[in-house]
Amino acid sequence: MQSFTEENYLKVIYHLAQKTTNVQTNAIAEQIQTKPASVTDMLKKLAEKELVDYVKYQGVTLTEKGKQAAVNIVRKHRLWEVFLVDKLNFKWDEVHDVAEELEHIKSVDLIERLDEFLGFPKSDPHGDPIPDKNGTFAKTQFIKLIELKIGESGTITGVSQHSSPFLKYLEKLGLTLGKQIQITDITDFDGSVEISVNDKQINISREVAKHILISNNGKI
Amino acid sequence: MQSFTEENYLKVIYHLAQKTTNVQTNAIAEQIQTKPASVTDMLKKLAEKELVDYVKYQGVTLTEKGKQAAVNIVRKHRLWEVFLVDKLNFKWDEVHDVAEELEHIKSVDLIERLDEFLGFPKSDPHGDPIPDKNGTFAKTQFIKLIELKIGESGTITGVSQHSSPFLKYLEKLGLTLGKQIQITDITDFDGSVEISVNDKQINISREVAKHILISNNGKI
DNA sequence: TTATATTTTTAGGTAAATCTAAAAAAAAAT
DNA sequence: ATTTTTTTTTAGATTTACCTAAAAATATAA
Numbered sequence: 001m002q003s004f005t006e007e008n009y010l011k012v013i014y015h016l017a018q019k020t021t022n023v024q025t026n027a028i029a030e031q032i033q034t035k036p037a038s039v040t041d042m043l044k045k046l047a048e049k050e051l052v053d054y055v056k057y058q059g060v061t062l063t064e065k066g067k068q069a070a071v072n073i074v075r076k077h078r079l080w081e082v083f084l085v086d087k088l089n090f091k092w093d094e095v096h097d098v099a100e101e102l103e104h105i106k107s108v109d110l111i112e113r114l115d116e117f118l119g120f121p122k123s124d125p126h127g128d129p130i131p132d133k134n135g136t137f138a139k140t141q142f143i144k145l146i147e148l149k150i151g152e153s154g155t156i157t158g159v160s161q162h163s164s165p166f167l168k169y170l171e172k173l174g175l176t177l178g179k180q181i182q183i184t185d186i187t188d189f190d191g192s193v194e195i196s197v198n199d200k201q202i203n204i205s206r207e208v209a210k211h212i213l214i215s216n217n218g219k220i
Numbered sequence: 221m222q223s224f225t226e227e228n229y230l231k232v233i234y235h236l237a238q239k240t241t242n243v244q245t246n247a248i249a250e251q252i253q254t255k256p257a258s259v260t261d262m263l264k265k266l267a268e269k270e271l272v273d274y275v276k277y278q279g280v281t282l283t284e285k286g287k288q289a290a291v292n293i294v295r296k297h298r299l300w301e302v303f304l305v306d307k308l309n310f311k312w313d314e315v316h317d318v319a320e321e322l323e324h325i326k327s328v329d330l331i332e333r334l335d336e337f338l339g340f341p342k343s344d345p346h347g348d349p350i351p352d353k354n355g356t357f358a359k360t361q362f363i364k365l366i367e368l369k370i371g372e373s374g375t376i377t378g379v380s381q382h383s384s385p386f387l388k389y390l391e392k393l394g395l396t397l398g399k400q401i402q403i404t405d406i407t408d409f410d411g412s413v414e415i416s417v418n419d420k421q422i423n424i425s426r427e428v429a430k431h432i433l434i435s436n437n438g439k440i
Numbered sequence: 441t442t443a444t445a446t447t448t449t450t451a452g453g454t455a456a457a458t459c460t461a462a463a464a465a466a467a468a469a470t
Numbered sequence: 471a472t473t474t475t476t477t478t479t480t481a482g483a484t485t486t487a488c489c490t491a492a493a494a495a496t497a498t499a500a
Contacts, residue, residue, distance in 0.1 A: 005457065025478055038458055040479055045456090057465060057478060088333040098327045107318045113308040225487065245448055258488050260449055265486090277448060277495060 002051070004104050007073055008032060009042050010051060011103075013062055014070035022059035071135040077103040078124035079114055085125040086118060092125040092176075093167035126167075127158025127177055127213060145181075145193065145212040153182035154217030161211035174198050175212065222271070224324050227293050228252060229262050230271060231323075233282055234290035242279035291355040296331055297323040298344035303334060305345040312345040312396075313387035346387075347378025347397055347433060365401075365413070365432040373402035374437030381431040394418050395432065 002010065012031040016023045025043070029036045047054035051066035062070060080102040084090040090098075105111075112133065115121075122138055123129050129137045142158055156179045159170065170176065174197055184201060185194035191206040204212075222230065232251045236243045245263070249256045267274035271286035282290060300322040304310040310318075325331075332353065335341075342358055343349050349357045362378055376399045379390065390396065394417055404421060405414035411426040424432075 003456080026476090034457090035459065036478065037460080037480085041457075084330075088330070088337055090329075090333070094329075098325070098330050101325050101327070105318070105321050107321070109310075109314075110304075110308070110318050113310070117308055223486080246446090254487090255489065256448065257450085257490080261487075 001106070002049075002069060005042070006046065006049075006051070007069070007104055009039075009046060010062065010066055010070040011073045011077075013052065013060060014067065014074065017062060020059075022061060024059045068135055071131050073103050075131045075133070075135070076105070076111055078128060078130040079111060079118060079121070081124045081126075082118050082121045082130070083114060086121075091167075091171070093164040093171070095125060096162060096164075123158070125177070126162055127156075141215055142213040143215075143217060144210055145183075145195075145214050146206060146209040148183045148214060148217060150183050150186055152217055153180065154214035155180055156212060157215040158213035159211055160213060166208075166211065169208070170212070173202055173204070174200075175202075175204075181214070221326070222269075222289060225262070226266065226269075226271070227289070227324055229259075229266060230282065230286055230290040231293045231297075233272065233280060234287065234294065237282060240279075242281060244279045288355055291351050293323050295351045295353075295355070296325070298348060298350045299331060299334055299338060299341070301344045301346075302338050302341045302350070306338060306341075311387075311391070313384040313391070315345060316382060316384075343378070345397070346382055347376075361435055362433040363435075363437060364430055365403075365415075365434050366426060366429040368403045368434060368437060370403050370406055372437055373400065374434035375400055376432060377435040378433035379431055380433060386428075386431065389428070390432070393422055393424070394420075395422075395424075401434070 009028065009032065012028055013023050016027050016031065020027075025036050025039045028043075029039045032039070043052060043054045043060055046052045046066070047060075050063055051069060052060040052062055054060045077099045080099040081095045084095040084098060085092060115133070121130055123140075129140050131137045140157075143154075144160075145154075145156075148154065156175060156177055158177070159167070175181070179197055181195045181197045183193060184196050186192075187194070192203055193206065193209045194201060194203050196202075229248065229252065232248055233243050236247050236251065240247075245256050245259045248263075249259045252259070263272060263274045263280055266272045266280075266286070270283055271289060272280040272282055274280045297319045300319040301315045304315040304318060305312060335353070341350055343360075347362075349360050351357045360377075363374075364380075365374075365376075368374065376395060376397055378397070379387070395401070399417055401415045401417045403413060404416050406412075407414070412423055413426065413429045414421060414423050416422075
């Protein structure tokens with residue numbers, strides 16, 4: 001079993017490893033809100049426990065054992081987020097911090113029963129996939145909204161930015177999960193995107209469009 | 221805000237204070253599974269924070285601030301127990317350890333929403349009262365089953381022993397919360413009690429009868 | 441009321457996770 | 471190919487919660 005702190009390191013390394021193979025000390029420090037020196041200490045400890053492969057000055061990768069542990073935390077985090085939104089009526093921008101605490105509750109039985117209670121959800125309130133109890137993710141097929149061309153359409157199925165202001169903004173625009181959208185225009189000047197959603201035309205910046213994930217896309 | 225460990229001390233002191241006014245160092249150490257020397261250290265720290273009144277060699281009492289914090293943990297613990305039993309189908313003997321972890325989740329919003337989701341329950345799966353968000357307990361009127369006389373009856377509304385074997389045993393006998401019972405005989409020899417429940421006659425020891433709490437009692 | 445037992449505290453130390461400041465290694469720029 | 475910058479590590483402290491062993495205070499018994 002890992003400590004609360006070790007679990008946080010594993011989770012952060014897991015997420016950072018989606019971008020780069022070898023995860024850097026500084027990147028971890030930034031995520032965990034601590035100093036690089038503290039990270040080095042912890043990496044040694046995790047390597048000792050065979051949860052990461054660590055070579056001085058070369059960054060880390062998770063071992064199979066470390067990856068399993070990390071995926072399990074991700075699973076718990078996302079299931080709790082579903083609980084908070086579906087059952088306790090939290091908004092999708094309010095759940096992160098609470099789930100951050102709940103994800104460390106240890107009982108295996110609890111999480112299996114929670115999964116069942118929630119109806120074995122496949123994704124969390126932000127569209128992120130929930131691994132099953134063996135750590136397997138369902139294959140998901142997303143493209144970024146920014147990649148759609150004029151006339152193309154699709155369904156909003158995720159976001160790649162979880163900050164509260166961003167999520168609140170999308171909510172205000174009516175750009176929530178499950179919504180059907182169509183690209184009606186792309187401005188030459190700054191690349192901002194005009195889309196039709198809820199029978200209305202709205203305009204979003206390229207930056208926003210980058211972080212909206214679309215599935216079932218195609219021409220109409 | 222208190223640390224996880226501080227919260228545990230406050231909770232234990234709160235529970236022990238139901239029996240004696242001045243809570244002793246050794247009693248705390250036993251409950252928390254630690255050494256008396258460690259308890260002394262922590263009592264100094266809690267006194268420093270004005271959560272307890274502590275006089276060397278004289279034991280401790282909670283201050284008003286300390287009591288508030290303790291009652292809040294009790295509230296969270298009991299609400300989570302209701303969640304586990306009512307929503308996740310845990311048995312009443314399985315919930316204690318998990319609730320012990322969940323009670324330390326900090327979000328105030330979470331616990332208010334959970335309370336609402338559960339329908340503002342007034343007692344937990346063992347019949348213990350749940351304080352409201354101001355820390356007020358509803359007045360409860362229990363007597364021990366052992367105090368009933370032959371012919372008297374009542375409703376099982378609580379237990380004063382939470383060990384898993386005890387709870388499992390009661391479950392097997394059908395002595396669960398809400399059940400209507402009547403005393404049909406009390407054995408002279410060892411004081412064991414014959415009761416009628418679910419249209420059957422069963423026999424329990426004095427020791428068991430001491431830990432079953434009855435309300436609405438009276439002659440029939 | 442003195443002796444004995446129990447309870448509690450002090451003193452000094454350990455382990456986990458953090459820190460700052462300085463040194464070392466690696467990467468980038470001239 | 472140096473120099474400069476950035477990244478990472480080491481060394482030595484700090485804080486929290488715990489420990490053991492010994493001393494001190496309190497309670498109990500003779």
